Every structure is written in structure tokens, then in C-alpha cells.
Amino acid sequence: MNTNSNTYTIIYTTIIVTLVAAILAFVSQSLKSKQEANEKADTISQMMTAAQFGTKADFQKIGNSAVLAKYAEEIGQAFTVGTDGKKIADLDLDKVYSPKELKNQNYKIKDGNQPEIPVFVFKNGVTVVPVYGAGLWGPVWGYIAFEPSSNSIKGAYFDHESETAGLGAKIKDDPEFQAEFIGEQADFASANVFDIVKGGAPKNQDGTSVTDNKIDAITGATMTSNGLDAAIDTWLGAYSAYFKMTATSKSCCEETKTEEE
């Protein structure tokens, strides 16, 4: 057969491409549930890392089922709120938001289209909220944990899809960057709720970071830092009404808590 004729070439490539597409679609569908389970355990370990229950490496060591068990033990309540700070609905305690779901809510926040954003409150009172936005090459997202009824940050963990290894990828890989967040305070009254500053955040005389809403950006990763900064501003901005409400009702809630106990 003449393998160089036009008809042969067209038919041949069509068959090959269709075949490959079918194989990939089949494999993708059959592995989906396993991949989602892994992603969920990963998301949970990110939230728990932000809330300082351990390091990401610890959670990786103990495995998926142990991570889920620890989360079930520690999580107090989970619910969604609107940008007005009012609670919309309770979430199942084993429900977390995958990056894809965060993306959907991100669009809604940007369009002012009644987002329903999740709040996770652990039994020790630590509140964890997600952030999501665009980095340099792809999405960046993460979790920021706040001390009970306060704007003081307990910890943070970030992840990304395809930032440059060694530069932008440091938002995930560099524990020092994530440690910068600890002890800083989000300013929910301002439009710039939190700033990642190029050129250096204000420092005390001994070199430690001033307790404010500013931290240092990553050297060589301006675009990723800016993207993460925008993601944090957008999302914490959307949560600001909720955090203002919990801060003003602080005294009342602490009392009710002791009564419950």
C-alpha cells in the first residue's frame, strides 16, 4: 500500500489520534476517584499545616487515612458565608473545597455574584479560610489560619500548579516564607487586607518583622508574589465582614462557650 498518499495519511492520523484520545479518556475516568481521594487528603493536610497542627512533611508521613482521622478529630464546624459576613449554610464536616471549587468561588467573588465561601473552625477555635488567585504560570491557592476571634494570623500554607521551581514555587516549598505570616495581623478595615511587599516589609531594630499586615516578597518571583498578594487581598477582603462580626461579638461568644462547657 502507498503509505504516502494524502488519503492514507489523513485516515491514519485520524485513527491514531482518536485511539489515543479514547485510551486517555478511559484511563482518566477510571482513575478519577483515587486521584480525588489523594487530592482531598492533600487539601486537608494543607489546612491542618496552616492551623499549625503539624508540618506538611509530618502529614505526608502518616498517610491519607491518618490525616482524615486527625482532621475528623480536630474540626469543630464548617460552614459557608457570604461577603456580608452572614452564614449561609453548614457544610458536612468531611467536606473540603478542592482547588477547582475555589476557582468557581473566585469568579463569583470577582463578579460580585453572591459567592458562598467556606470557613473552617477547629475545636481549638482556630479559623482557617482559603485564598485562590492567579500566579505567574497557573493558579496559586492556600490556607490562612487565624487565632480564635482575632485578626492575628496563626499560620499559612500555599500551593500552586506550575510556578517556577526554586523561585515562585517557594510559596509552597520555603517554610521560611510561610513562617513570615505567623504573628502578622490582617487589616480587615482596609482594601489592602494583607500586603506582600517588594523591597522589604518594615523591620524592628533587631531585624524581626514588625507586627503589621506586611511581609517580604520572594526574591526573583515578583509575579508570583504579586499574584499571591492579589489572591489574599481578594479573598480576605471577601471574608472581612465575617471577621469583623466575629471580632465585635468576641466577648459574647467566649461567654457562651464557657457556658456550653
Place this chain on the structure above:
Amino acid sequence: MKETILNPIFKGNPITVLVLGICSSLAVTVTMKGALVMALSVIAVTGISSLILSLLRNTIPSRVRIIVQLVVVAMMVILVDQILKSFEATYAIDKQLSVYIGLIITNCIVMGRIEAFALGNKPWPSFLDGVANGAGYGMILLIVAFFRELLGSGTLFGVDILNWLGYVPNNLVILPPFALILLGCIVWVQRSIQKDLQEK
């Protein structure tokens, strides 16, 4: 047959002699685990795509042969990535290797061996050639990763080896430039053993 297997591993090693696949060998050799997973992934991709394309070699229209090769290799790379993502043990490593699994498709070893060997040889030798080239690549990866993880983190496969002796990990070793220095040393050792590789 023996030559097909042994040549890519030593005398015609894709990294140290042909100098292919350097980029990923600098990027994924910080830990032994990462290097091992990467090595196995590349072996699977080179072996199986060589086999498939060798089986198809008489039917492929020569004008679109590169595209057909690309489609098959891309399929293998995506399959490997999907499978790594599905297992608990490999999920974290897949995330750590991130783009480099996807970038196996741009690894010149894969396309190079298909074009140079698989399209002109029977399936079984082509499969062996693909596997052997992947193994030659993986061997160098593991050698580099051995020194980088041992000196850079004081561990091997995550198990503490040097730290309890009071060793202070050397951060330079973790950075990509050190991988290049190590690779240079390996090339040096190989060339001083195999004199026929030296240029006059």
C-alpha cells in the same frame, strides 16, 4: 542483543556521552525518591513508546512520522502522570516533580531513540533499546541524587544517615549548580576510564 542493552548504560550513556536530558537531571535529583520515580517513569515512557512505534513503523506515513511519534509519546507521558497521581505513595512525589513528569516528552532521549532506533528495528530490540536508554539516564540520575541527598540533607530515601553524627547539611548541594558540578565529575571519571571517548 547484549550490545543493545549495555551500550546505552555505559559507553553510549544518554546523559554523560550524548549529553541529552541534562535539564531534568539537574532539577529532579535533590532526593533519591524523586530521582527513582523519575527514572522509572522515563524507562516506562522510552520502553513502551519505542515498542509501540516499532510495531507501527511500516504503517506510519513518513511525512507525518514525527507527529505520530509525538502523539504516542505524549500519551505515554500522560498515562504515567495519571498513574502516579492515583497512588497514595506516589502522589506527593508527583506533586514534587510537578512539571518535570510532563516535560519527559521534551526529553531528547525519548524522541531521539525512537527516530534513530525504533523506526528501523524490530519491536523487541526497540523495546530493549528504549528501556536501556531510560536505565542509562536513570542510573546517572540516581548517582547524582545519592550525593545530593546525602550531602545536602544528610539522608538517603528520607532515612537519616549523617545528621545524627552531627553533620551540618550543605545547602549548596541542594541547588542546581551543584548537580552540574557532579555531572561534570561523572563525565570526567567516565572519560578517564574509556580513553576512546576523549577527543584528540
